[in-house]
Amino acid sequence: MGSHDCHVFMQRLLPVGIRHLLPKCAEANHLVIQFFSQLTAKTLRRTDMFQLRHDIVQVLCKFEMIFPPAFFTSMMHVMVHLPEEALLAGPASRRAEKSVRNRAKPEGSIVEAWVQYESLTFCGMYLKDVETAFNRPQRNNDGGMRKEKLxxxxxxxxxxxxxxxxxxxxxxxxxxxxxxxxxxxxxxxxxxxxxxxxxxxxxxxxxxxxxxxxxxxxxxxxxxxxxxxxxxxxxxxxxxxxxxxxxxxxxxxxxxxDKLCSKTAVSMSQVERKYKH
Structure with a gap:
């Protein structure tokens, strides 16, 4: 199945199939599926993300009443941080498609891109005299504080x-x-x-x-x-x-x-005048 088929199967067909097989988990599974359906939508609303951040805690509490403690790995805890990540970085689909280089195999392209990103990030922490994401100056670098005494x-x-x-x-x-x-x-x-x-x-x-x-x-x-x-x-x-x-x-x-639409030619300094002339 393709990626789109997996989403349809997980978010549309699976809740109907397990409703009678696992009646104790039906409500919690439905809430999780609804959580990921709203989280992976193309358009996100800030109010929905704040509500999801509150609801996912209650969903995990429902799972704790059903499954043993060994079920709750770090991957289950990641769901708590997904709404906050969506608020800061935007929809997950838009962030993932930036890594796609081969349109015929998007999933493999995303995996390869993340492997390269994590490898470069790890190696960049130990490279000296090499410009990396950790020591690269800002785009609008003002040079920092000068060494003059006054x-x-x-x-x-x-x-x-x-x-x-x-x-x-x-x-x-x-x-x-x-x-x-x-x-x-x-x-x-x-x-x-x-x-x-x-x-x-x-x-x-x-x-x-x-x-x-x-x-x-x-x-x-x-x-x-x-x-x-x-x-x-x-x-x-x-x-x-x-x-x-x-x-x-x-x-x-x-x-x-004057030739641009956005205006930035404004700079102001506040000063208190002590003497009057």
Missing amino acids: SVFSQSARPFGDPGRGESFSRNDMEVAHWFVLNNCDEIMAYLDEHEEMMKREHPSHLVAQKQVNKLKSSNSPTYSDELYNLAFGPIRAELFSGCYINGVKFLGAARD
Whole structure:
């Protein structure tokens, strides 16, 4: 019999045949057959899967009242996890047909595919310096946390595409961007508190911070670093990329995003403003 014939025999004809031969098992067998009929359907509903997850426990309890403990092997316990697997991975028929390479012998193709998958999975755990499913980077890998000491330079983000020409900031944009970075760097909060009274709120300027950093540099202070110097003197120009990977999410630039149906050219940073200018 083919695979389809087996399903018809098990789910349609068998309940009728054993109804009079095994009257004690008729109800439990009917519930199991109904369970697999709904589980192997082409279309699954989440509400049905939640109900099956609850019903299969009661079905196994009915079997425990009929059969001895030796009957309940690991294969019987697998039925408890099948509704949860269907909720996570979808219909079983759709997952199985991905492994079919030979349409004339689908069952053998599925078995061979699973043997290959389990063999590669087992061997992949012991292979060194070889890219496997266990050590393969994510598709939208952002490069992880960087090794810079200051938090503002150690954010996980990786731009992609060829960088465009450098865009110069206007004076107003530069001051706003610079202040945004300075006000969100925990390592320099002590300097901001120290010079809070010296900063001119009407005409913001970071010359005080620059003089302080130059003083630390000339005195060979251990708190001085190149990152702190770059942070104090602010940005010079901006590089334009076609997109960026941030926290496993791919963001496209507006020029490329306008051509797509799904919009991803949105990235937001929350900040609390401490000083008013």
